[in-house]
Amino acid sequence: MQKIVDTAKGLEGLKRQWGVHAAGVILSRDPLVDVLPIHKREQDGAIITQWDMGACESIGLLKMDFLGLRNLTILDDCLDAIRENRGEDVVLEQLPLDDKPTYELLARGDTLGVFQFDGGPMRALLRSMIPDNFEDISAVGALYRPGPMGANAHNEYADRKNNRKPVVPIHPELAESLADILGDTYGLIVYQEQVMAIAQKVAGYTLGKADLLRRAMGKKKKEILDKEFQPFSAGMKEQGYTDAAIKTLWDILVPFSDYAFNKAHSAAYGVVSYWTAYLKANYPAEYMSGLLTSVGDDKDKSAVYLAECRRMGIKVLPPDVNESMARFAAVGQDIRFGLAAVRNVGTNVVEAIRRCRKEKGAYTDFYDFLRKVDAVACNKKTIESLIKAGAFDSMGHPRKGLLAIHADAIDSFLDIKRNEAVGQYDLFGDAFGGGDDAVGAGMVVTPQIPAGEWDKGDLLTFEREMLGLYVSDHPLFGVEHVLTAAADMTIGALAEESSVGDGAVVTLAGILSGVQRRITKQGRAWASATLEDLGGAVEVLFFPNTYEIVGQYIAEDAIVVVKGRVDRRDDQPRLMAMDMSLPDITAADEVKPVVLALPRPGARRRWSSGCARC
Known part of the structure; x- marks a missing residue:
C-alpha cells in the first residue's frame, strides 16, 4: 500500500494528457527542432510542440492564431452566385461602408445568418442600438462579451447613443481628462486600447507599462492586482486625483479587462459582419443560397434558414433535374435546392445529370431523362429518391405515378445502355437516328405513367425523408398563429442559450416526427420524438x-x-415533457392573423402623429 501511495505522489501534479490549440501556430526564425521538443501526431501527421503556449512564449517564440471562418466560404459562394445569376462582379473590399439598406437591415435586427449577429439577444441589441455607421458595428462586437455585458455596457451604449440616457462620466474628476479617449464610445470603455490610453493619461504610464497593466488585470489574481494597484494609484495621485476617483476607475477597469477586445480585432471582425449584412440586404437570394449550402449537413440550422427565406419572401424551389446545380443556387429572386442534398444521390450522379443535359439538351419528360442520362444515374434507389424529392415535378408527372413505374422503366433502358457499353447495338438502331436517340425511340416499351398523386401528408413526408426538410410546403402552414398563441416561444428561440436556463419550464408547439416507443427495465412504456415548428426542432x-x-x-x-x-446538459437542448395537448386547428383557415409591419424606432413619432390625424 505504501508503494502505491508513493507512486501516486510521484504522478500527482503531472499533466494527464496533451491537448492541441485549435488554431495556434508557433513561429521561429530558427528550425523548431533546434529550439524545443516536438512530436508528430499519428492520426494526421501534424507536427505539435511538446511545450504549452506559455513555455513557448517564454523563450521568445511567437504564437499566432490562424482561424478559419465558415463565413468566408459563404462570402465566396455568394459572389460566385451573384456572378452566375446577375452577371455582376462584386468586390468586397470596394463596398461602401455607408450603405443605407445594410444599416436598415441591422437596425431591424434582421441579421439571422449574418456573421457575429446571428443570435437572438444580439439581434435585440441591434434593434436597441440602431447602428448607422461602421463604428457602431465595431463597437457592438466588442460590447457583446462577458466583461462589458457584466457591467451592462452594451445596453448603456445603445441608450446613450440614441439619447435615451445622458452621457455620464466615470467620475466627475475624470470627465475632462477622459473625454478624448471615451468620446466616440459615449463615455464607456469598449476596447483594450482605451484601457492602455487611460493608464497613460491619468497615471503617467508608458505604453509598454500600460500593456503590462492590461495583461495583469486579465489574470484576475488578487495578489497580482493588489501589486499593480499601488503604482497605478500612486501615478493618479501625482496627477491630483482623489482616492474616490482612483477606486471608481480601478473598479471599472479590472472586470472589463478580463474579456475585452482590442479595437483592431473588433474592427476586422466587424468588416466581415458588414460584408455579410451588405450581401443579405442587397443580394438576398444569392446570400441565402450560400448560407443554406454552408449548413447542408445540419438539418436544424437548414430549417431555421429556410424559414428565414420564407420570411424574406424568397421562394426555395424543390430540386429539379433540369435546373438544379449540385448545391443551392440562386435563380432570379428564388433559390433552387441542390441535387447533391437529396438522399442517395451522390456527386457522380449529379455530375452525370448536369453533363448530359448540357450535351444533349434539357430533359423533356421522365423517359427522355432515362434515355439521355448515363447508366450511373439509372439506379433505382437514386431515381426513387429524386422522385420523392420532387426533382421531376416540372415535367408534369405525379410523384406517385412515377414511383409506380420507375423500376420497370429503368430495367428496360438499362438493358440497352449496358449493351451499348460493350458494343452490342441493336440491329435497327441506325434506323431510328442512331446513338442515344435510338434508346427508347421504338426499342423500349414505356409504360403509361398513372394519374393521381399522394395526399399532402404523404407527399411532404416523402419529401422530408429525402431532403431532411419540408420544402415545397409545410404541414404547419396556415396554423402558425394557433401555435404561436399556444406556445411561450418558438423552438428556434429555445436553441439560444441565453433564452431560458436549464430546468426552466416552457410550453412549445409544433408537429411530432420520429416517434419511438420504448419499454423501461421495469416494464413501463415511454417515448421519444422530435417536435418541429417552422423555425427549428x-x-x-x-x-x-x-x-x-x-x-x-x-x-x-x-x-x-x-x-x-428544459434540459441543457448536452450540446443541444432537450425537453422533458410534463404535459401535452392537441390545439384546436379546425378554425385555422377561417381565422387569419393580422400582420402589422411597423417602421423602425426613428420613424415612430411621425407615424404616430399621422395615425392621430386619421
Whole structure:
C-alpha cells in the first residue's frame, strides 16, 4: 500500500494528457527542432510542440492564431452566385461602408445568418442600438462579451447613443481628462486600447507599462492586482486625483479587462459582419443560397434558414433535374435546392445529370431523362429518391405515378445502355437516328405513367425523408398563429442559450416526427420524438409518468402543444415533457392573423402623429 501511495505522489501534479490549440501556430526564425521538443501526431501527421503556449512564449517564440471562418466560404459562394445569376462582379473590399439598406437591415435586427449577429439577444441589441455607421458595428462586437455585458455596457451604449440616457462620466474628476479617449464610445470603455490610453493619461504610464497593466488585470489574481494597484494609484495621485476617483476607475477597469477586445480585432471582425449584412440586404437570394449550402449537413440550422427565406419572401424551389446545380443556387429572386442534398444521390450522379443535359439538351419528360442520362444515374434507389424529392415535378408527372413505374422503366433502358457499353447495338438502331436517340425511340416499351398523386401528408413526408426538410410546403402552414398563441416561444428561440436556463419550464408547439416507443427495465412504456415548428426542432422525451397520461396522443405528424422542463446538459437542448395537448386547428383557415409591419424606432413619432390625424 505504501508503494502505491508513493507512486501516486510521484504522478500527482503531472499533466494527464496533451491537448492541441485549435488554431495556434508557433513561429521561429530558427528550425523548431533546434529550439524545443516536438512530436508528430499519428492520426494526421501534424507536427505539435511538446511545450504549452506559455513555455513557448517564454523563450521568445511567437504564437499566432490562424482561424478559419465558415463565413468566408459563404462570402465566396455568394459572389460566385451573384456572378452566375446577375452577371455582376462584386468586390468586397470596394463596398461602401455607408450603405443605407445594410444599416436598415441591422437596425431591424434582421441579421439571422449574418456573421457575429446571428443570435437572438444580439439581434435585440441591434434593434436597441440602431447602428448607422461602421463604428457602431465595431463597437457592438466588442460590447457583446462577458466583461462589458457584466457591467451592462452594451445596453448603456445603445441608450446613450440614441439619447435615451445622458452621457455620464466615470467620475466627475475624470470627465475632462477622459473625454478624448471615451468620446466616440459615449463615455464607456469598449476596447483594450482605451484601457492602455487611460493608464497613460491619468497615471503617467508608458505604453509598454500600460500593456503590462492590461495583461495583469486579465489574470484576475488578487495578489497580482493588489501589486499593480499601488503604482497605478500612486501615478493618479501625482496627477491630483482623489482616492474616490482612483477606486471608481480601478473598479471599472479590472472586470472589463478580463474579456475585452482590442479595437483592431473588433474592427476586422466587424468588416466581415458588414460584408455579410451588405450581401443579405442587397443580394438576398444569392446570400441565402450560400448560407443554406454552408449548413447542408445540419438539418436544424437548414430549417431555421429556410424559414428565414420564407420570411424574406424568397421562394426555395424543390430540386429539379433540369435546373438544379449540385448545391443551392440562386435563380432570379428564388433559390433552387441542390441535387447533391437529396438522399442517395451522390456527386457522380449529379455530375452525370448536369453533363448530359448540357450535351444533349434539357430533359423533356421522365423517359427522355432515362434515355439521355448515363447508366450511373439509372439506379433505382437514386431515381426513387429524386422522385420523392420532387426533382421531376416540372415535367408534369405525379410523384406517385412515377414511383409506380420507375423500376420497370429503368430495367428496360438499362438493358440497352449496358449493351451499348460493350458494343452490342441493336440491329435497327441506325434506323431510328442512331446513338442515344435510338434508346427508347421504338426499342423500349414505356409504360403509361398513372394519374393521381399522394395526399399532402404523404407527399411532404416523402419529401422530408429525402431532403431532411419540408420544402415545397409545410404541414404547419396556415396554423402558425394557433401555435404561436399556444406556445411561450418558438423552438428556434429555445436553441439560444441565453433564452431560458436549464430546468426552466416552457410550453412549445409544433408537429411530432420520429416517434419511438420504448419499454423501461421495469416494464413501463415511454417515448421519444422530435417536435418541429417552422423555425427549428427539439428532442422531446415522454417518460413513463407523462406517457401514461398522453401516450395515446403521441403519433407521427401529430400537431401538439407540449409543456416540459428544459434540459441543457448536452450540446443541444432537450425537453422533458410534463404535459401535452392537441390545439384546436379546425378554425385555422377561417381565422387569419393580422400582420402589422411597423417602421423602425426613428420613424415612430411621425407615424404616430399621422395615425392621430386619421
